[in-house]
Amino acid sequence: MSYIKCLYCRECGREYPVAPEHVCEFCFGPLEVGYDYEAIKKVISKDKIQKGPLSIWRYEDLLPVTRDSGIDMGTGFTPLVKAENLGKTLGLNNLYIKNDSTNPTFSFKDRVVSVATNKALEFGFETLACASTGNLAGSVSAHGAKAKMDTKVFFPSDLEQGKILGAAIYGSTLVAVDGTYDEVNRLCSELADNHRWAFVNVNMRPYYSEGSKTLGYEVAEQLGWRAPDRCIVPAASGSLFTKIWKGLNELKDLGLLESVNTFMDLAQPDGCSPIVEAFEQGTYHVKPVKPETIAKSLAIGNPADGFYALKTIAETKGNAVRVPEPEVAECMKLLAETEGIFTETAGGVVISALRSLAKRGIISADEVVVAFVTGNGLKTVEVIEDAADPVFTNPDYKSFQDALNVWNKRSL
Amino acid sequence: MSIDVRIPAPLRRITNGADKVSVEAESLAAVVEALNEAYPGIKDRLCDESGSLRNFVNVYINGEDVRFLDGLDTATNSGDEISIVPAVAGGY
Incomplete structure (x- = not known):
């Protein structure tokens, strides 16, 4: 189970209820998840963890949400x-x-997104979103697809093609912003204030980052x-x-x-x-x-x-x-x-x-x-x-040997 | 004409729910003072004890981060749009 107790401000310590919020109203400091460590101490052990699933959910007692509250993509326990x-x-x-x-x-982003998605489902969100430098867009798109959520990913328009396609394939709405990541982030921050969307790295950030x-x-x-x-x-x-x-x-x-x-x-x-x-x-x-x-x-x-x-x-x-x-x-x-x-x-x-x-x-x-x-x-x-610097050859034995010799000499 | 200031959700309790307010001022520091006059207490949220912008507060004038301009001393003009945005992490 999850032993989340509250959110608290990392700067001034003020406590907040568990909600999709990420900023302290008083000092603008980031909110962090607080746990009931005394209760965790009573239940956690190496043995219990080792008997858990081969994924991040083996550490569920130390996360702000459970596996059963949402989806499990099999993230984590990587080599x-x-x-x-x-x-x-x-x-x-x-x-x-x-x-x-x-x-x-x-990418490692599946760790944070797995946690954020399950928390978003727990909060009853229907839209999953993010501001991304690339990896996050792919991860949010995949999790959104699996969780059957409406998914919107925002990224700088100069992103690598592989990352754009790596998000598009999951059927999410792609928003290519003519700006830097910091500008994308700012836009999403303002959007998160006015839409009931779970931006994994904005209003869901306290949970997300725990992943x-x-x-x-x-x-x-x-x-x-x-x-x-x-x-x-x-x-x-x-x-x-x-x-x-x-x-x-x-x-x-x-x-x-x-x-x-x-x-x-x-x-x-x-x-x-x-x-x-x-x-x-x-x-x-x-x-x-x-x-x-x-x-x-x-x-x-x-x-x-x-x-x-x-x-x-x-x-x-x-x-x-x-x-x-x-x-x-x-x-x-x-x-x-x-x-x-x-x-x-x-x-x-x-x-x-x-x-x-x-x-x-x-x-x-x-x-x-x-x-x-x-x-x-x-x-x-x-x-x-x-x-990529291939040995170019005709499809016969001698051509290959000649080409390899030339290639070897050139690389010396 | 005046300056529009976009208010983020965490500050809207102070602005009675308004997400945008208008002020007239010739510098960002004066904008903060004008806001504080209209909505007492807002300055403490934005600035620390020494009067500087808090670490986790980002302020943009027409989209430009004021830390790339002159901070609180940045001049403001009629028609400018100011955004106050909490710091947001993403990436790695």
Whole structure:
């Protein structure tokens, strides 16, 4: 069951009833879900979790809604892969990739949307909506289809084709906005005030964002109930980053982990790195930027959770890493060539940050490091179009051998 | 002509339900003062103790984030449209 107790303001602490609201009326601070942890403590155990479904719903006691109140797409419990080849390249003996590109719509967004959809159904909404940089549009469209809801997805009109089609296929209404993601977000925020639509990342945000905690739970469980020594996480708004950290700490507070001594490292692409910029300036005040990055899923210039992400970095003595734009595609290839995992641009950002931290000697060789790969590469093929360099040959034995020789010499 | 200010849901309790109000003022700071005169208490919601815009309040003048302009000192003109929007997370 769910042990949700209330919503409360992260800034001033004021409590609110459980409703589709996301902002404190008094200080505009974001609302967060409050749980009855005492009651959870009495029922939760490693054993109970391990007997649960192989999805995010095995952690249902720690989520703001139950599986039975809505639909189950089979989201979560994605592979945690020991990355021995990439680890060897980087001089790391205990490197893991959390491969969230294997979710139903190929990104971690299914975690947050699964939670938000069930909560929206519980609240009696008939329309599911979102402001999206791409992955979210696909996930909301799929969940909306399964839940038989009217679905509207808003995104910047310059989005990658793969992401647009990846939402369109589910039959949702697509709204291509001539503007940046931040402008799309603003529009949706104003729409949410005046329509009874469940915008997963606006009025449903307190519930939605809790879904990201499951990444922290899973990684700890998959490591044999221990927290990683280091997490490397891509950031746009900073929400995923802070929720992974929250998830690990909840497990510790509930007695399921002995300790959490994890460095939380945040990665952003150079063309949109307002959180890294604030970190480097030594301030918690994030100055918005106008994004210009090929990692479009990270192109949020006005990161709502930037402040909390910076607090988490400080609390864990973690790092904020700015990734040069050309390294994004390069590191997508590096991960694919070493581990057989084809990630989207956000994954390239994470792998580049990982490489940078390893090269600078910030990661020690035996640390248990988890790099979070959050989406599938087929969504952003535009950025690696030059990767294909086939051996062209006629369909006979000799032609092939000659062509291969030429190709081999050229690649030397 | 005056300046239209779009009011987000969390502030409509103060504006007696109005989602749009009109004021006349020559800067954003003066807009906030004018709003506060009409709807006492609204300034405290928008600004912190030091008088700066709160962290989680976004203000746009004709669609432009005032943090890219001159913040509260940004000049306002008749016919401008101002939106007050709570910070919203999405993405990663």
